[in-house]
Amino acid sequence: xxxxxxxxxxxxxxxxxxxxxxxxxxxxxxxxxxxxxxxxxxxxxxxxxxxxxxxxxxxxxxxxxxxxxxxxxxxxxxxxxxxxxxxxxxxxxxxxxxxxxxxxxxxxxxxxxxxxxxxxxxxxxxxxxxxxxxxxxxxxxxxxxxxxxxxxxxxxxxxxxxxxxxxxxxxxxxxxxxxxxxxxxxxxxxxxxxxxxxxxxxxxxxxxxxxxxxxxxxxxxxxxxxxxxxxxxxxxxxxxxxxxxxxxxxxxxxxxxxxxxxxxxxxxxxxxxxxxxxxxxxxxxxxxxxxxxxxxxxxxxxxxxxxxxxxxxxxxxxxxxxxxxxxxxxxxxxx
Amino acid sequence: xxxxxxxxxxxxxxxxxxxxxxxxxxxxxxxxxxxxxxxxxxxxxxxxxxxxxxxxxxxxxxxxxxxxxxxxxxxxxxxxxxxxxxxxxxxxxxxxxxxxxxxxxxxxxxxxxxxxxxxxxxxxxxxxxxxxxxxxxxxxxxxxxxxxxxxxxxxxxxxxxxxxxxxxxxxxxxxxxxxxxxxxxxxxxxxxxxxxxxxxxxxxxxxxxxxxxxxxxxxxxxxxxxxxxxxxxxxxxxxxxxxxxxxxxxxxxxxxxxxxxxxxxxxxxxxxxxxxxxxxxxxxxxxxxxxxxxxxxxxxxxxxxxxxxxxxxxxxxxxxxxxxxxxxxxxxxxxxxxxxxxxxxxxxxxxxxxxxxxxxxxxxxxxxxxxxxxxxxxxxxxxxxxxxxxxxxxxxxxxxxxxxxxxxxxxxxxxxxxxxxxxxxxxxxxxxxxxxxxxxxxxxxxxxxxxxxxxxxxxxxxxxxxxxxxxxxxxxxxxxxxxxxxxxxxxxxxxxxxxxxxxxxxxxxxxxxxxxxxxxxxxxxxxxxxxxxxxxxxxxxxxxxxxxxxxxxxxxxxxxxxxx
Numbered sequence: 001x002x003x004x005x006x007x008x009x010x011x012x013x014x015x016x017x018x019x020x021x022x023x024x025x026x027x028x029x030x031x032x033x034x035x036x037x038x039x040x041x042x043x044x045x046x047x048x049x050x051x052x053x054x055x056x057x058x059x060x061x062x063x064x065x066x067x068x069x070x071x072x073x074x075x076x077x078x079x080x081x082x083x084x085x086x087x088x089x090x091x092x093x094x095x096x097x098x099x100x101x102x103x104x105x106x107x108x109x110x111x112x113x114x115x116x117x118x119x120x121x122x123x124x125x126x127x128x129x130x131x132x133x134x135x136x137x138x139x140x141x142x143x144x145x146x147x148x149x150x151x152x153x154x155x156x157x158x159x160x161x162x163x164x165x166x167x168x169x170x171x172x173x174x175x176x177x178x179x180x181x182x183x184x185x186x187x188x189x190x191x192x193x194x195x196x197x198x199x200x201x202x203x204x205x206x207x208x209x210x211x212x213x214x215x216x217x218x219x220x221x222x223x224x225x226x227x228x229x230x231x232x233x234x235x236x237x238x239x240x241x242x243x244x245x246x247x248x249x250x251x252x253x254x255x256x257x258x259x260x261x262x263x264x265x266x267x268x269x270x271x272x273x274x275x276x277x278x279x280x281x282x283x284x285x286x287x288x289x290x291x292x293x294x295x296x297x298x299x300x301x302x303x304x305x306x307x308x309x310x311x312x313x314x315x316x317x318x319x320x321x322x323x324x325x326x327x328x329x330x331x332x333x334x335x
Numbered sequence: 336x337x338x339x340x341x342x343x344x345x346x347x348x349x350x351x352x353x354x355x356x357x358x359x360x361x362x363x364x365x366x367x368x369x370x371x372x373x374x375x376x377x378x379x380x381x382x383x384x385x386x387x388x389x390x391x392x393x394x395x396x397x398x399x400x401x402x403x404x405x406x407x408x409x410x411x412x413x414x415x416x417x418x419x420x421x422x423x424x425x426x427x428x429x430x431x432x433x434x435x436x437x438x439x440x441x442x443x444x445x446x447x448x449x450x451x452x453x454x455x456x457x458x459x460x461x462x463x464x465x466x467x468x469x470x471x472x473x474x475x476x477x478x479x480x481x482x483x484x485x486x487x488x489x490x491x492x493x494x495x496x497x498x499x500x501x502x503x504x505x506x507x508x509x510x511x512x513x514x515x516x517x518x519x520x521x522x523x524x525x526x527x528x529x530x531x532x533x534x535x536x537x538x539x540x541x542x543x544x545x546x547x548x549x550x551x552x553x554x555x556x557x558x559x560x561x562x563x564x565x566x567x568x569x570x571x572x573x574x575x576x577x578x579x580x581x582x583x584x585x586x587x588x589x590x591x592x593x594x595x596x597x598x599x600x601x602x603x604x605x606x607x608x609x610x611x612x613x614x615x616x617x618x619x620x621x622x623x624x625x626x627x628x629x630x631x632x633x634x635x636x637x638x639x640x641x642x643x644x645x646x647x648x649x650x651x652x653x654x655x656x657x658x659x660x661x662x663x664x665x666x667x668x669x670x671x672x673x674x675x676x677x678x679x680x681x682x683x684x685x686x687x688x689x690x691x692x693x694x695x696x697x698x699x700x701x702x703x704x705x706x707x708x709x710x711x712x713x714x715x716x717x718x719x720x721x722x723x724x725x726x727x728x729x730x731x732x733x734x735x736x737x738x739x740x741x742x743x744x745x746x747x748x749x750x751x752x753x754x755x756x757x758x759x760x761x762x763x764x765x766x767x768x769x770x771x772x773x774x775x776x777x778x779x780x781x782x783x784x785x786x787x788x789x790x791x792x793x794x795x796x797x798x799x800x801x802x803x804x805x806x807x808x809x810x811x812x813x814x815x816x817x818x819x820x821x822x823x824x825x826x827x828x829x830x831x832x833x834x835x836x837x838x839x840x841x842x843x844x845x846x847x848x849x850x851x852x853x854x855x856x857x858x859x860x861x862x863x864x865x866x867x868x869x870x871x872x873x874x875x876x877x878x879x880x881x882x883x884x885x886x887x888x889x890x891x892x893x894x895x896x897x898x899x
Contacts, residue, residue: 042468044818053463285372
């Protein structure tokens with residue numbers, strides 16, 4: 001297993017470099033101009049100077065090389081400096097955002113907490129709701145519970161978050177005034193009252209996203225359980241006189257989890273990717289909002305870095321899913 | 336009698352009450368929302384409105400424009416003019432006197448050295464200063480004493496108020512930015528995020544593209560201001576959401592730039608938590624008519640002066656296009672109270688606004704048809720007019736934007752009623768307004784017959800704006816498609832007026848010239864103005880002192896804001 005992991009990690013390096021290059025070239029070829037948002041009253045010569053100050057005058061391959069060095073060498077050095085007080089990165093250029101003229105990674109670090117709180121929490125809650133619903137729905141197929149569960153997950157699936165989000169805001173913020181419609185990212189939780197405020201401002205975005213996640217995962221869980229419930233080994237288990245709990249929760253569940261784990265593991269990078277629409281609706285200003293504003297502003301270093309980080313996470317969690325198979329199913333061995 | 340006195344006393348006490356309360360920081364916290372989040376607090380490194388306005392809470396210019404477009408002294412004692420001796424008779428030097436006793440928020444004194452430094456910072460090589468045009472022609476800034484700065488121009492400047500005036504050209508602290516000159520400018524993250532200023536607030540935390548936390552400047556020049564101890568400027572979301580947060584839920588006190596459909600805004604305002612305010616500046620939504628031939632078959636000479644347009648060079652066609660448009664309806668559909676129909680490309684300030692073209696306010700399809708008939712453009716079997724084998728068929732492009740696409744559809748309909756066929760096209764704003772010389776879709780290249788967008792000018796002086804339509808400003812391959820003369824208009828008379836304005840100092844003469852230029856463009860129908868677009872913002876009913884200003888930052892008088 002260890003060999004397999006190391007082999008996969010080594011193979012990930014050329015893959016990621018290739019992904020980095022593809023992202024860079026796509027951004028390079030895409031039309032757009034980082035100065036397009038500058039008002040028309042700023043004359044073109046000035047815009048040209050501003051573009052040069054951003055380093056846009058240099059050829060493509062040199063800019064890609066610079067980005068690689070900044071991302072893989074300077075940024076880790078900076079990280080070490082911050083944690084161990086060394087001075088490796090002294091005077092070296094970090095990846096700088098064109099919009100803010102500040103290091104991209106600092107902004108990313110600033111955005112991670114709210115994204116993890118809101119999007120991460122909604123994922124955890126979504127999974128915790130989805131698994132029992134999926135299990136019960138499959139075990140009692142076509143019961144009223146299954147029907148209601150199917151109905152709710154269809155709603156979660158089909159109604160877009162920009163609709164549910166705004167609907168919740170209109171009901172709970174505008175009409176009832178229970179929850180704030182705008183997320184306060186500066187809130188520091190240090191007392192009971194601030195904790196209550198944090199919960200209040202998280203309720204609506206977490207609900208919207210949890211509904212969506214739960215809908216998806218519960219359908220997978222249900223389908224996977226149904227596949228297994230009619231298998232011979234289940235009949236054997238029952239024939240051996242095992243209790244219904246053991247049959248369902250140990251034998252069937254463990255086997256049904258294999259495809260579901262893939263779905264859950266591959267969904268985790270999306271958590272870090274933020275939820276672009278929900279973050280916009282509730283003004284959470286996490287990684288998703290960061291990415292979309294960077295795309296609008298043609299802030300190429302920011303877009304490049306963020307999409308690359310997402311690519312790394314996707315590759316990593318693919319590996320995690322593969323390893324989890326081995327743990328869940330002793331028949332699967334990679335060595 | 337006694338009762339009356341007591342009543343008067345009581346009334347007086349009530350009237351005095353706000354005065355008694357007017358003490359720095361006595362009104363707690365103010366929440367401001369900008370649906371476009373500011374990325375940086377240094378207007379010299381970003382030309383964006385959101386950054387200019389956020390920064391205006393912290394750093395200030397020597398003089399700025401008030402809500403009427405009049406210049407008011409801000410950090411300077413008075414606005415220098417030729418009359419008060421501040422501007423030399425030959426219009427080449429301007430002497431600014433700082434108010435005495437001004438302090439930076441860190442407690443150090445503001446000196447003329449900081450004024451000089453601000454110029455040096457913006458004009459340093461490799462800095463990519465977004466506002467360097469403000470400092471055009473400045474050859475030196477001298478500091479004879481700590482409070483006097485003398486700006487010397489290389490040429491005579493009839494309007495010498497570019498440097499250090501308005502939110503675009505504020506004074507920054509020399510001590511703080513000394514190591515951030517030129518190419519080093521972007522590396523000064525801490526400085527760019529939290530400049531030391533003279534304004535009513537100082538930055539406590541800056542989160543780029545998210546939220547800015549501010550507190551009252553302890554060294555602000557008026558000891559009783561600002562009334563708010565702390566402020567939050569939240570960014571992000573959409574115009575709808577920020578309007579809702581002020582007008583419907585009351586979570587925020589001020590929402591910036593609510594470009595929303597008129598009925599949406601009216602519904603929000605009906606909740607009664609706040610009010611919508613609007614004001615007009617110089618932003619005009621207009622159609623630019625291409626006088627050159629955009630035919631792709633012409634290759635590199637496409638849309639250049641070498642090839643006149645096959646039919647738009649006929650003034651009757653251009654005039655008919657303008658006559659067929661119902662501007663009042665466009666306003667009603669697209670902008671409501673935030674727009675008004677206009678027949679001028681230079682609609683304000685009042686002294687520059689011409690009234691000679693107001694006939695265009697009334698739609699006249701019959702008149703347009705008659706004009707085309709008289710000019711020999713006859714309707715064919717398909718209802719499209721043609722003459723000598725040239726059909727009146729046009730490509731009409733603009734940026735992607737819901738209101739603009741509505742306008743396109745309406746105008747296409749009106750033009751079809753006068754026998755003009757129109758093909759519509761919309762281009763993503765970042766491409767359309769981007770100035771990538773390799774892209775065929777920029778508004779400068781104008782590879783179409785007509786295009787629509789909005790433009791305005793900074794401050795109140797239209798000289799450089801009107802100079803946009805000089806012959807030499809026409810975009811062409813020779814100048815890498817730069818320049819703002821989209822119609823490729825070229826008139827010796829017009830150029831003469833531009834030259835005359837550049838040497839005229841008297842305000843009334845300048846107004847006469849500006850009007851003449853505007854009328855010339857309008858009566859030649861090379862620009863078809865549609866809507867004078869105002870600025871719409873909203874503030875909560877409990878926030879007092881808001882004066883919406885389209886000539887400067889909207890937050891220009893945040894020091895006077897208070898809780899009601």
